[in-house]
Structure formats: C-alpha cells, structure tokens
Amino acid sequence: MTTRRNFIRNTSIAGLGLVAVPGFANTSFSAADKLNIGLIGVGLRGTNHLQNLLLRKDVNVTAICDLDDNRIAIAKKHIAEAKGKVPKVFGANDLDYKNLLALQEVDAVIIATPWLWHTRMTVDAMEAGKYAGVEVSASNTLEECWDLVNTHERTGTHMMILENVNYRRDVLAVLNMVKQNVFGEMVHYRCGYQHDLRHVKFNDGKTAYGKGVEFGEKGISESKWRTNHSVKRNADVYPTHGLGPIAVMADVNRGNRFVSMTSHASKGIGLHNYIVKEGGKDHTNANVKFKQGDVITSTIDTANGETIIITHDCNLPRPYSLGFRAQGANGLWEVDGSRIYVEGESEPHKWDEAQPWLDKYDHPLWKKYGEYALNAGHGGMDFFVLNSFVESAKQNIAPPLDAYDAAAWSAVTPLSEVSIANNGEPQDFPDFTRGLWMKRTPYQWMKEMY
C-alpha cells in the first residue's frame, strides 16, 4: 500500500516538473506507489469506473463490494482480463462495505450505490480515513449534507463528489471563457437535468433499460431503487449534473455561495401515462401515485447577485438537454441551439455558432488528454473526473469538488421539496462553509494536470 507520505513526495516531484503526465499513461510511479482503490457498488455505473480504473497504471483495485453476485462476477472478470490481482470481495449484507473500509490495502473508495447509501458510506469512508469519491447526488436530506461537511472537517479526510458533467468538453471550454472574462461580469445561469428517464425508471425485471413497467422489488438496476424517489418525493432529486458545472463557473463556496431558492413543481402525469401506455391501465403500477411533478423549476439567488434556474424534467418524452446558459455583462452561451454571443465580437444581435468559440477556448485538460479520453472505452468526461479523483487522492489533497460542494449542490433536493410543499416559499441555503466562502479562493481550474 502506498502511504500518504509517498503521495506527497510524488506531488513535490510533480511540482518540480519531473513528472510530465499523470499516472494513467507513462509515469514515474512505481508499482509500490499505486493508489489502492476499493469500489463500493459495481452496478452499471461502478463497473464503468472500474473499467476506466483498469486502464490506469497508477491504481490497483484491491476490493469490491456489491450485494449482487452477478455484478461481483462481472467486476472480477474485468479485473482478471486486465491482469489485475484478485480483489477482496464484500457484499454479504448491507453493512459489509464497512469491512471493506477496514482494509489496510484500501487507500481510497469510489461509492456508486443507490442514493440512500451515498452519504452513509461516504461518512463511514472518511471516518475510516479513506479518500472518498461519491457518485451524484451526494445527499438526500439537509442533515446528510451537514454530515458530509462535519465529518470531513472532524476527520481531515477528503471526499470528492464525482460529477462528470463538470468535465464535459463544452462545459470546461465555457468555464475557460468565464475565467478569461469573455462574458464579462456574470449575471445569470441556467441548467438542469432534462432527460427522459421513463425507460430507466421502469423495466421488465430482466433487462435494465427499455422494456416493461416494473420498478422496486420487481425491477432491476436503477428501477429497483431510483423510481421510489419519484413516488415519494416532490423535489428536484437530481440537481448536480446541471448545477455542478454552474457552481464552479460561479465560484460557489469560493467567494460566492447559494443564498436562497424557490421551487415549483408542475403536475406529475408522465410516469403514470407511461405505465398505462406500456403496461395497460389494469397493470398494478397504474395505481401508483407519483408525488414528483414532471417539471420542477428552482431559482437560486447567489451572494454575488447572480440567479440560477435549475430544471428537473425526467418523466416526459423529450430529447436530452442539460439546458445550460451562462450569461454575463458582455455576452452569453446557450447550449440549446449551440450558440454564443459576445458583444464586440459577434455580429450585433446575431448568434454565433458555439463550436468555434468552444474550440478556441478548449480547456488545457481536453487539449492534452482529449484524444485519449475520447478513444473507445476511455470514458470521455468520465476519464477526467476519475483522473481528478485519482490524482487528488494520490496527493491526499483537497479535490476540486469537495464536501462543501457536495453539500451545497445536494441541498437543492431537500430545499426544493420544502419550497414546493409550501407554495414556492423561499428556502435559505445553509452556509456549509460556516463563513469561509468569503475567504476561500476559487479553485485553480485552468491547469493541465487534472
């Protein structure tokens, strides 16, 4: 097992310019320096991370955990094919992950489990001294948001929220434009998760996607656990794919913060309609009352005077869009229509096609590793978020997307729920930094290492 000291030593080497590329390619890390990773949850998402990890020369996957023997078998097969050492296996019961966390041969964990487990497992990981990466969204309640922050502060262990969209090529190019002041002082943002998930929330209990109207006990994969959140909660239950990128552009928790928010839910008819259409009106699930509105609109006020609209739109037929807008005093980007306007550069009152701007401001990371990342199976944005996690964990330094970010972004779920239940009443965001947002400086996003 590599010690923290080793990582710090290696960091200082990197700082001297002796390490030119990170560990996924040629590297100065010896086998002894490898980061030992445990995977908690090797469902579809966890397996995706596993496959990307197995391509790296600077990590060992030393342990895996899942309740589903089939998923364990698949993961072991992947590891064997990559000529990795046979991992220790956990999953005998719901809490067996704690035995994984007790292993000496685990430095860091990646948590890709159902939402209700995210905070519990991340907290336990930090308590065990394991550098923790957690899939989105991180928390279900405000108390859980605080659990992440308080545990991080008390233990000194780091956690990262693994928001891959923060590493999308257009998102990082626009972040570059924001940082270079192309849009001027920022004023307004939009984002959201607009993704027809009906084929994900329901299946036939055999295939994960595309068929059937079962969920919960009779479903498999995401339908087994995710759909219940649509039954029970009228809230934006999945805010981070949109809000994560915007929070970084707006320096949230680093000179800015979310102050308050109102939320509105439309009627919820999409999931019921889908059940009736695909399963017939006599199917048992046609009687299920879904609390979740089909389109949920939240508007945040920030300390620096920007507004942010977040949309959750996952129950109706529609093409995918994260609905991004980043708007400043000199211009704006809109992902819908793929367009950018910059005063003094664009023809007055006419949109530019976004792509030439995105190419011009391509992020250093994508310039350097884009070709590798985009090769089949290397994950695209997933490569970058994982790379950031591994590099941060190797150095045992604070990751770009930390406990405060995980807490602030995830707080949208419980706050939207209360606002909706109270006719759109504004809800204050807790200041998870306890005032430190005023002195925390923006993360240095424009480097090319990770």
Place this chain on the structure above:
Amino acid sequence: MTTRRNFIRNTSIAGLGLVAVPGFANTSFSAADKLNIGLIGVGLRGTNHLQNLLLRKDVNVTAICDLDDNRIAIAKKHIAEAKGKVPKVFGANDLDYKNLLALQEVDAVIIATPWLWHTRMTVDAMEAGKYAGVEVSASNTLEECWDLVNTHERTGTHMMILENVNYRRDVLAVLNMVKQNVFGEMVHYRCGYQHDLRHVKFNDGKTAYGKGVEFGEKGISESKWRTNHSVKRNADVYPTHGLGPIAVMADVNRGNRFVSMTSHASKGIGLHNYIVKEGGKDHTNANVKFKQGDVITSTIDTANGETIIITHDCNLPRPYSLGFRAQGANGLWEVDGSRIYVEGESEPHKWDEAQPWLDKYDHPLWKKYGEYALNAGHGGMDFFVLNSFVESAKQNIAPPLDAYDAAAWSAVTPLSEVSIANNGEPQDFPDFTRGLWMKRTPYQWMKEMY
C-alpha cells in the same frame, strides 16, 4: 358614424356567409358602415397602427391625439396620403384625450401611449362607451388591473389588449397544435422578453434608436418615459409579449388561471455599463442607480397544475428571443433551436426541425391572410392583432384578449416587484374573473375570420 346596431346587423350577415372576407379587403361594408377610430398616441407604435388602419376599407380615422406636434404632423400626412378625411386633433395638454373620447364620431380608440397612461386612458375610454384597444403592457399596479376589469363590468364596454405576439405565425401554429392535442395534456411553459433594449432605453435626444446615453427629459421617444421604469422598479415591467401567447395556450381565465408566482432578480449592471461604455464614466447618467435587475425570472403556478417560467432580460447584450417552450405529456416545442419533439412521430430522443410542424399546423388565419399580411407595410402579426380588434369592435363583441386577460397578464409586474423585494416570497394572483374562470369556456381561436 356607424351605430352598434349596424355592426350587429352586419355580424348576422357575416354569420350567414354573405361576407366572405373581413373589411380590410373587398367588403360589403358601405362607407356609412365604417368603424370610426380615434388614435390616442401617434408615436412610433401608434403611427404603425395608423398606417395599417389606413390600408383598411372598413375604418375611418376620425381623431388623433398626441402631445408632440411633430407626431401629429406625421400622422396627418399619412392620413392625407391615404386620402382620408382630415382628423380632429387633440393634445393641448395631458388630459385633452378626454375631449377626443367625448366625440360622437369616435366608435373605438387605440391607445399607444407611455405605460403610465394605459390604464387611465382605457378606463376613461370605456366610461365614454368607446371600444378600447390598449398597447402592452396594460397596467402598472394591481389596482389598475382591477380598474380595467371593474370598469369593463360596470360599463359593459369592451377593451382589448393589443398583444401582437399572440398572432405571430409560429405562436398560432403551436396554439393550433396545443388545441389539437399534439403535445398531449400540457404541463409546462416558458416565455419571456429577452431583447437588448439598451439602444432603445437611451438615445441622443435627436434620433430614437442607436445613439447616445440620454433618457428622461433629455431623451426622445421611448427613452423619454420607458427608461425610468428601469430606474425605479425592480420588476418584470414587460411580461405580455411572452405571457400573452402562453396564457392563451393554457386557457387562462377560461378554465384555468394564474394562482401564484415567485420572482427573482439578478444584479443590475447592464444599463450602467452601457452608459459608461458609450458616454464615459463622467457622464451624469453614470451616477444613476438602476433598481431593475438585468435578468428577472418569474415562475407561475396555474390552477390546472402547469408551471410557466417568464424571463425579463432587456439590459444586456444578447440576440432577441422570446424563449418560448410549450411542453405536454406527448412532446414539446422550443423556439430556441427551433425544434419540436412529438412522441411516436419524431425519431426517439431526437429533435425535429420545427418548421415542417409549424407549416403543417399553420393557423387558418395565416393560411388565409398570411400573404397579404406579410406584404411590405401590412404588418405581419400587427395586421392580425389590428384585424381582430377592428372586427371585434365592429360587432361590439368581446375581443379574444379581454379585460381579464389584460389584468392577469399585467399583474405580473406588481406581483414580481413584491416577490423580488421579499426574497422571492410567493405572491397570489387575484382572481380577476371573481370565480368565472371556472365556467368561462376557451375562446374559439381556430376560426379564420379574425
């Protein structure tokens, strides 16, 4: 002067199919049957209406009113060129319009004056028994909204809010799609006024648009009165171009109503920046504090469970967009990106280009009169809104966009102001129909007469 009785008689003729086309073209109306119209306000907008009226064979412009002699001269010249009778002229002082309203030879008036006069003049017109058309937005305060409704109900005189965007070709095609249930049960709408008005809010006191940073006493045209609303009010002061079309799609006041709303304002920096950039930091107006946020976001809950997002975005550099979305259980239209998705028709998860859909569902009115309307000088959507006003006034029947609509749409301004001032606190809409929305049936929009 044509009496109401004449109009009603003519209507019944029309009902028998004896009048094939409305009065703007060949018509059975004799000169004696013409609608006598007075124009209150012949600035740029009023003159536009005047020019379109002068093309019609079924109206006389019998009186005009404006405080500005230059505008009166221009209007008289247009009337003379169209071989119209010399109109009576008013404008000796702020209240001289009341003398116009006292004329026997005025059946109807069109009010195109600064916003602060809209409700006062419309109320006075109804009191005088004149069928009143008022430019957008109709009211500045909630009390004014009630004034429109109460005066209409007490006098029995009709008023129409002249929202031209309700007659935009794409808007009417989408309305047609909504009415034909192409999108299924409706769930969510978006709209707004996103228009860089900096060149309108400021000028050099000589030319209306494009130069200078003066406003108020030193400005001319819109900058003379409109800009002050950005100085004094942090509110969505111009909601109807977006909300009017959506309100009709949602049957607001006719089986549905606006229930409550929250509003958020971003910081306001656009107008100050513009003054500094164009006029220098030492220009007197660089000291003006503008209360209005640059991007104002309001979200309405309706009685039928839809949500509607309205945007006001007029102080920053950006290309024009009204930002429409109409989303239902089976699909949606988004004006940004010009795209439509209809489940079962579109390729799954892929947008269709909107235009073929809009062509297919082209509104009967546009099919019939589109070519005429689009000919140079005939106004496009302005032709249709004016045609609707004239035809409704000739028959002295309730117009498609009535006092209840004017009140409900305009209420967004004062309600957004209070919500913003109270951290996004939800504001209830008054029920301007006093409960009648439950039994009022949707207006029959799909006819081809007006």
